[in-house]
Amino acid sequence: ARTGRTLGIITDARYRFERGVDPEFMVPGVELATKLVLDFCGGTPTEMEVAGYNGHKAKVVSFPLSEVKRLTGIEVPKAESLDILTRLGFEPHGTGDVVKVKVPSWRPDVDGKADLVEEVMRIHGVDNIAPQPLTSHDAVNGRILTTLQVRTRSAKRALAVRGMMEAVTWSFIPAKHAELFGGGQTELKLANPIAADMSDMRPSLLPGLLSAAQRNADRGIGDVALFEVSGTYEGDAADQQRRVAAGVRRGTAKLDGSGRSWAGNAGPVGVFDAKADAIAALEACGAPVDRLQIEPGGPAWYHPGRSGTIKLGPKTVLGTFGEFHPKTLEALDVSGPICGFEVYVDAVPEPKAKPTRTKPKLELSPFQAVKRDFAFVVDRTVEAGTLVRAALAADKKLVTGVSVFDVFEGASLGAAKKSIAIEVSIQPVEKTLTDEDFEALARRIVENVNKQTGGVLRA
Structure with a gap:
C-alpha cells in the first residue's frame, strides 16, 4: 500500500493486500492458480519465487x-x-x-x-446478554451541577438579560496589563508564551474586556456592553484560581438603550450602571442583596471618586465596580467613557440547607399597606444605605421596604449637612394599625436612625 501510494499505481495486489488479505496464503494461492491453469490449459510451469516477504510473525x-x-x-x-x-x-x-x-x-x-x-x-x-436497567441513584430530582456551575450559568443569564453580550477573552495578557491590575508575579509568567503580548496569566477579566470594547469602537461600534464569567489567577496554586463575573459598558450602552433618539439622547455610562450590573450578578448567584454593604472607593484601576466595593460584613469582599481611572485607560490605549465591574462568584456564601425543597406557602396580608415619608438631616459623609438599613431595622416585621426619593443640600441646612428623604412601606400583619400604632412605629424609626447615623428629623 505504501509503495502504491508513492508511485501512484493501483493494482489488484495492492487493492487486496492493503485490506488485510492473509499474507501466508500467497504461496498456496499461486499453487492453486497454477493447478487450475494446468488442468484446463496444460503447459509447463516455471519454478515459483517469493521476493520481499520474510514470513509471518504471529502476534x-x-x-x-x-x-x-x-x-x-x-x-x-x-x-x-x-x-x-x-x-x-x-x-x-x-x-x-x-x-x-x-x-x-x-x-x-x-x-x-x-x-x-x-x-x-x-x-x-x-x-444471550440479558438486558439490564441502568443503576438507580435515587436522584430523580437530584442535583447534578455543583454550586459554582449553577452560579456561573445564573450570572451569565442575568447579565445577558441586561443587554450585555458575552465575550470569551484570552487567559494570557501582556505583562504591562497584568501589573496594572495587581498581577505580574513571577509564578504567573508563562515559560513558553504563544506570543510576546501574551506572557502573563490574567489577574483580572477587565483588561481583556476593555481591549475587546476598544477593538469594537475602532470598528465603529462604540456603544457596546460586554461581559465574561471565567477564571482569574492570583497564584499558581489550585486554591488561587477564582471564578469571576465581570463586565464593561462603553459609550451610551445603558440598560434602557443607547445612541441618539428623537425622545432624547442616551447619556454616557457611569458608576451607577456598573453598580446595577454588579448587584444583578450577585443576586443571580444567590447573594443576600438586602444585606450588602457598599463602601466608596475601590482598586487603583478605578476612579477614586466614582467607584465602590461591595461587601458582606466587614471582611467578605464580593465585588468592585466603578468608572475607570483615566491613567488606566491611557495605559491600555482605551478611550472612554467606560465603566465596569467584577463580582467574585466563589466568594458568595453557600445558602443554608433547607429541610425540604418544597416552596413555603404563600402568605398574603389582608390588611391595607401604608407608606410614610421621613426626611432626616445628617452629616454629608453619612451614606444613604446606612440610613435605609437603620429604618429597616426599626421593626423587621412591619417595615417591608425603604427607598430614598430625595437628597438635598443647601445653606439652610447648615455647613456639611444634607437632607435624605425616605419612603417607608408598612404592612400590617395581625391587625389594622391605629394612629397610636403608627406614631409608635414612627418614633422607633426616628430613634433608630438617630442612634445609627446621628440624623435628626427635618423640621
Missing part, C-alpha cells in the same frame, strides 16, 4: 478469561471460550486463568484481549 495476546464476564456481563465457561477460539483458528496455550493466544495470520484486526472477547461472544451469541 501473541495475553487473554485473562475473566475479561468475558467483565466486558459482557455473562459467564462463559472457560472450556467453551477456548474451544471457540480454537475453532476460529486461534491457538490458545496455557491452563490457568490467563492464557496466551496466538493470532492467525488472516486476522490482522485482532490486536488485544477485548478483540478476543468479541470473538467469543460472536459465536456464543450476543443475544
Whole structure:
C-alpha cells in the first residue's frame, strides 16, 4: 500500500493486500492458480519465487478469561471460550486463568484481549446478554451541577438579560496589563508564551474586556456592553484560581438603550450602571442583596471618586465596580467613557440547607399597606444605605421596604449637612394599625436612625 501510494499505481495486489488479505496464503494461492491453469490449459510451469516477504510473525495476546464476564456481563465457561477460539483458528496455550493466544495470520484486526472477547461472544451469541436497567441513584430530582456551575450559568443569564453580550477573552495578557491590575508575579509568567503580548496569566477579566470594547469602537461600534464569567489567577496554586463575573459598558450602552433618539439622547455610562450590573450578578448567584454593604472607593484601576466595593460584613469582599481611572485607560490605549465591574462568584456564601425543597406557602396580608415619608438631616459623609438599613431595622416585621426619593443640600441646612428623604412601606400583619400604632412605629424609626447615623428629623 505504501509503495502504491508513492508511485501512484493501483493494482489488484495492492487493492487486496492493503485490506488485510492473509499474507501466508500467497504461496498456496499461486499453487492453486497454477493447478487450475494446468488442468484446463496444460503447459509447463516455471519454478515459483517469493521476493520481499520474510514470513509471518504471529502476534501473541495475553487473554485473562475473566475479561468475558467483565466486558459482557455473562459467564462463559472457560472450556467453551477456548474451544471457540480454537475453532476460529486461534491457538490458545496455557491452563490457568490467563492464557496466551496466538493470532492467525488472516486476522490482522485482532490486536488485544477485548478483540478476543468479541470473538467469543460472536459465536456464543450476543443475544444471550440479558438486558439490564441502568443503576438507580435515587436522584430523580437530584442535583447534578455543583454550586459554582449553577452560579456561573445564573450570572451569565442575568447579565445577558441586561443587554450585555458575552465575550470569551484570552487567559494570557501582556505583562504591562497584568501589573496594572495587581498581577505580574513571577509564578504567573508563562515559560513558553504563544506570543510576546501574551506572557502573563490574567489577574483580572477587565483588561481583556476593555481591549475587546476598544477593538469594537475602532470598528465603529462604540456603544457596546460586554461581559465574561471565567477564571482569574492570583497564584499558581489550585486554591488561587477564582471564578469571576465581570463586565464593561462603553459609550451610551445603558440598560434602557443607547445612541441618539428623537425622545432624547442616551447619556454616557457611569458608576451607577456598573453598580446595577454588579448587584444583578450577585443576586443571580444567590447573594443576600438586602444585606450588602457598599463602601466608596475601590482598586487603583478605578476612579477614586466614582467607584465602590461591595461587601458582606466587614471582611467578605464580593465585588468592585466603578468608572475607570483615566491613567488606566491611557495605559491600555482605551478611550472612554467606560465603566465596569467584577463580582467574585466563589466568594458568595453557600445558602443554608433547607429541610425540604418544597416552596413555603404563600402568605398574603389582608390588611391595607401604608407608606410614610421621613426626611432626616445628617452629616454629608453619612451614606444613604446606612440610613435605609437603620429604618429597616426599626421593626423587621412591619417595615417591608425603604427607598430614598430625595437628597438635598443647601445653606439652610447648615455647613456639611444634607437632607435624605425616605419612603417607608408598612404592612400590617395581625391587625389594622391605629394612629397610636403608627406614631409608635414612627418614633422607633426616628430613634433608630438617630442612634445609627446621628440624623435628626427635618423640621
